[in-house]
Amino acid sequence: MTNNEAFKLFEKCSAILKGHFLLTSGRHSDTYMQCAKLFVNPKISETICAELVKKLSAYKIDYVASPATGGIIMGYEVARQLNKPNIFFERENNEMTLRRGFVLKKNSNVLVVEDVVTTGGSVKEVIKCVQGLSSNVIAVASIVDRSKGEVDFGVPYINVISMDIKSYEPENCPVCKTGLPLIKHGSRSLK
DSSP: OOOOHHHHHHHTTOOOEEEEEETSOOEEEEEEEEGGGGSSHHHHHHHHHHHHHHTTTTSSSEEEEEETTTTTTHHHHHHEEEEEEEEEEEEEEEEEOOOOOOOOOOTOOOEEEEEEEESSHHHHHHHHHHTTOEEEEEEEEEEESSSSTTOOOOOOOEEEEOOOOOOOOOGTTGGGGGGGGEEEEOOOOOO
């Protein structure tokens, strides 16, 4: 699947939003990739995740792990296609942690998945948790890479679509100057 073909699937699901958005990273953007809309359509989400699974064939994966909430459905679908256990990490007292009785066996090879990566903050938190549980992160996979390939997880990073979508520190956001209201779609509360 080419970037253009993936982009058309986003358009088909109305998953590319234009406006003034507050990203989970705290940055602002005039474009928001709403991956949740891809998962409204099971066939499209299956197709998108299958693209990642194809690219992961060289990796020995024991678990698929994701940060809550954006990566949960995607993590499930990738794990389903790989026929591997699926777990997710979530925030408790502002710290990413493994809850709900999930267990990660020591020395497991873990694939960390996230729907959209801008700065990679949530993924890095999950990586730290996995390593703290004496397991290995062998790769990171996402549907959308907004970082333009700049984020470094210290392991291979695989994605379906790489987008050059500008984001700005709030004090340097040109969209703020237009007076367009700021909208927050992400799942994490910001301070």
